[in-house]
Amino acid sequence: MAERCAVIGIGQTKHASARTDVSIAGLVREAALRALDDAGLDWADIDAVVIGKAPDMFEGVMMPELYLAPALGAVGKPMMRVHTAGSVGGSTVLVAAHLVTSGIHERVLTVAFEKQSDSDAMWALSVPQPFSPPLLAGAGGYFAPIIRAYIRRSGAPDHIGIAVAVKDRLHGSRNPYAHLHMPDITFESVRDSVMLWDPLRYLETCPSSDGAAAMVLASEQAAASSPAPAWVHGMAMRSEPTMFAGRDQVNPRAGRDCVADVYAQAGITEPRREIDVAEVYVPFSWYEPMWLENLGFAAEGEGWKLTDSGATSMDGGDIPWNCSGGVLCTNPIGASGMLRFAEAALQVRGLAGEHQVDGVRRALGHAYGGGSQFFAMWVLGSEKP
Amino acid sequence: MADTEVLSSPHILEYPYSRSVGPVIGSFLAGLRDGKVLGVRCGSGAGERVVVPPTEYDPLTGEDSGEMVEVGPGGVVTSWAWESEPLQGAPLDKPFAWALVRLDGATTAMLHVVDAGSAGAMATGMRVLPRLVEPSARVGSILDLACFVPEGSDSPVRAQPAEPGNPAQPDDPAQPDDPAQPDDPAQPDDPAQPDDPVTTLSTPIRLDYRFSAGISQSRFLRGLVEGVFIGQRCPRCAKVYVPPRGSCPTDGVPTTEDVELSDTGTVTTFCVVNVPFQGQAIELPYVCAQVLLDGANISFMHLIQGIPADEVRMGLRVRAVWKPPAERGPSLESVLCFEPTGEPDAPYESYEEYL
Numbered sequence: 001m002a003e004r005c006a007v008i009g010i011g012q013t014k015h016a017s018a019r020t021d022v023s024i025a026g027l028v029r030e031a032a033l034r035a036l037d038d039a040g041l042d043w044a045d046i047d048a049v050v051i052g053k054a055p056d057m058f059e060g061v062m063m064p065e066l067y068l069a070p071a072l073g074a075v076g077k078p079m080m081r082v083h084t085a086g087s088v089g090g091s092t093v094l095v096a097a098h099l100v101t102s103g104i105h106e107r108v109l110t111v112a113f114e115k116q117s118d119s120d121a122m123w124a125l126s127v128p129q130p131f132s133p134p135l136l137a138g139a140g141g142y143f144a145p146i147i148r149a150y151i152r153r154s155g156a157p158d159h160i161g162i163a164v165a166v167k168d169r170l171h172g173s174r175n176p177y178a179h180l181h182m183p184d185i186t187f188e189s190v191r192d193s194v195m196l197w198d199p200l201r202y203l204e205t206c207p208s209s210d211g212a213a214a215m216v217l218a219s220e221q222a223a224a225s226s227p228a229p230a231w232v233h234g235m236a237m238r239s240e241p242t243m244f245a246g247r248d249q250v251n252p253r254a255g256r257d258c259v260a261d262v263y264a265q266a267g268i269t270e271p272r273r274e275i276d277v278a279e280v281y282v283p284f285s286w287y288e289p290m291w292l293e294n295l296g297f298a299a300e301g302e303g304w305k306l307t308d309s310g311a312t313s314m315d316g317g318d319i320p321w322n323c324s325g326g327v328l329c330t331n332p333i334g335a336s337g338m339l340r341f342a343e344a345a346l347q348v349r350g351l352a353g354e355h356q357v358d359g360v361r362r363a364l365g366h367a368y369g370g371g372s373q374f375f376a377m378w379v380l381g382s383e384k385p
Numbered sequence: 386m387a388d389t390e391v392l393s394s395p396h397i398l399e400y401p402y403s404r405s406v407g408p409v410i411g412s413f414l415a416g417l418r419d420g421k422v423l424g425v426r427c428g429s430g431a432g433e434r435v436v437v438p439p440t441e442y443d444p445l446t447g448e449d450s451g452e453m454v455e456v457g458p459g460g461v462v463t464s465w466a467w468e469s470e471p472l473q474g475a476p477l478d479k480p481f482a483w484a485l486v487r488l489d490g491a492t493t494a495m496l497h498v499v500d501a502g503s504a505g506a507m508a509t510g511m512r513v514l515p516r517l518v519e520p521s522a523r524v525g526s527i528l529d530l531a532c533f534v535p536e537g538s539d540s541p542v543r544a545q546p547a548e549p550g551n552p553a554q555p556d557d558p559a560q561p562d563d564p565a566q567p568d569d570p571a572q573p574d575d576p577a578q579p580d581d582p583v584t585t586l587s588t589p590i591r592l593d594y595r596f597s598a599g600i601s602q603s604r605f606l607r608g609l610v611e612g613v614f615i616g617q618r619c620p621r622c623a624k625v626y627v628p629p630r631g632s633c634p635t636d637g638v639p640t641t642e643d644v645e646l647s648d649t650g651t652v653t654t655f656c657v658v659n660v661p662f663q664g665q666a667i668e669l670p671y672v673c674a675q676v677l678l679d680g681a682n683i684s685f686m687h688l689i690q691g692i693p694a695d696e697v698r699m700g701l702r703v704r705a706v707w708k709p710p711a712e713r714g715p716s717l718e719s720v721l722c723f724e725p726t727g728e729p730d731a732p733y734e735s736y737e738e739y740l
């Protein structure tokens with residue numbers, strides 16, 4: 001990348017199942033104002049706005065970015081909307097970062113949101129298709145067979161998914177912005193929860209949330225006065241078709257290629273040793289061991305052993321994953337990827353509060369979407385790259 | 386049915402969205418319910434404006450907008466267009482004018498309709514007055530203001546309630562948090578009381594599409610009427626796609642060679658669906674499986690029956706259960722389900738690469 005880029009401001013809403021106190025505009029404004037405040041900036045300091053959200057069907061508002069321009073101080077400035085399904089929060093950040101690394105802008109505001117309470121994502125993802133039986137059953141119905149394939153391929157025991165569900169909820173109970181706060185969750189309560197999409201239980205599944213996230217990205221010059229910038233060390237996006245003969249859906253090539261690119265930019269050869277924390281898009285508990293392998297933290301078939309050893313817990317693990325509670329605690333779909341990127345930045349800046357890990361120097365933020373076909377990732381560091 | 390005919394089908398997306406409106410729009414809607422139109426002050430000094438309908442943020446500067454102020458009741462038409470054949474769901478069921486009306490005291494004009502009788506009665510610059518629906522029928526919607534009428538015309542200020550099915554009526558709001566109970570009303574059907582704030586707006590949306598199956602999939606669908614699966618082979622990588630999509634996603638070349646496939650196959654993976662949601666049509670629990678037909682190189686999703694859900698397994702050998710010929714149509718629904726053939730399970734290695 002040509003110019004350096006840093007995160008200098010981060011904001012998020014209090015996430016909840018229904019934020020009926022605000023409109024969509026009020027929701028994104030709340031996150032954006034917090035990011036500006038964190039950066040010590042005003043609307044006038046922002047050069048451009050990049051916004052992302054998942055499919056318009058989720059709120060029934062076509063092109064919501066058109067009506068959100070005043071709420072985001074974008075009047076008279078460049079504004080664009082990004083869409084890559086569930087990974088959009090991540091790819092939105094990267095489009096904004098490219099506007100800085102390319103030298104075009106000094107300070108870019110990036111925002112992502114979802115207001116799931118306006119409709120029902122389960123419905124929006126399960127609309128019967130012409131000429132086909134009505135078999136679609138939401139994201140869980142799509143991903144559960146892939147999880148079953150992972151379990152068969154790796155020989156992982158049944159309790160791994162339960163362990164991730166418990167760990168991420170315990171992490172999330174320390175995050176005041178998280179939607180779900182479940183400090184009393186137990187292995188038994190997850191195990192005994194309803195089997196919604198066998199092999200996926202209710203408590204191994206992410207919630208539906210209303211929420212927004214925002215960040216201010218700055219050039220090296222604009223970040224000079226920031227007390228704690230988080231520097232971009234590497235970033236990449238990759239995609240692949242939803243279906244083709246021989247596609248590996250458990251360990252998608254687009255994810256492997258994407259992270260290889262990011263690690264090469266950041267000079268990382270041993271991710272487990274060189275990365276201190278990771279915020280990874282895990283909407284269903286089993287995606288932690290799957291992505292541990294896809295992202296090179298464990299050899300193929302070995303990810304579940306890392307989870308099982310407690311390595312990904314912030315209570316004593318050497319590579320804590322999703323200290324914020326992750327998507328399993330908070331899922332405003334369009335914002336979920338940006339929250340991963342923002343939480344990675346909070347860790348690098350030492351500002352994550354009760355879920356801060358000591359001495360974080362490098363952190364990974366990750367998002368995926370569609371039928372595991374869109375990937376966006378970045379690695380941030382406390383030092384300039 | 387000609388062999389080259391491309392099949393198409395209606396494809397309707399329909400949902401009663403329930404929108405939270407926030408404090409500013411909520412005040413505007415509550416004002417309409419109380420029979421008045423509210424705007425909002427934006428800017429200051431010489432730049433002060435009264436924006437109607439109110440916006441949460443100044444459309445020129447993005448700053449928070451200011452206090453709410455009542456405008457009207459009358460106003461001026463700043464532009465208009467005659468609607469001679471109103472569509473279903475239009476605010477009025479007779480010819481009317483779409484008009485931009487700048488209410489007295491407002492800086493901006495708002496879009497509404499004028500019931501003028503004929504286009505000849507419309508003119509830019511004409512004065513209009515609001516016609517409100519009966520107080521008992523108001524719900525906190527832009528259509529509590531039924532329309533405008535030319536000033537001096539012999540029209541009552543009160544009007545009948547809007548017709549049922551009007552897009553702004555909260556007649557069937559969804560319960561958004563609980564997919565199990567989509568029909569539970571989120572708010573009462575009774576008109577809200579004057580002191581209640583308006584917090585949500587039900588917005589039923591319906592989109593009518595026409596879905597085209599394309600040439601290759603149409604051939605596949607016609608095969609289903611005959612009780613056969615027709616796939617297509619890629620001329621470059623020789624992989625067989627079913628249903629065919631007309632091109633190979635790996636090589637980007639057209640697939641033109643038709644391949645008739647067996648109606649037996651292997652369950653590569655599956656899940657047992659036990660979650661209810663709006664529009665869901667199959668009795669729970671059901672087994673949704675990826676079925677790899679013998680001779681195909683890609684699986685598709687279908688239903689597994691004829692075996693208890695907890696006995697379905699990866700590698701299970703299955704056969705299509707066809708509807709009787711007279712009941713078949715060009716749809717995968719011509720296959721009722723797949724059921725076990727009774728053969729030994731396929732070895733894992735035989736389908737491993739299709740996971």
Ligand SMILES: [Zn+2]
Nearest residue numbers: 619622633636
């Ligand atoms: Zn090919």
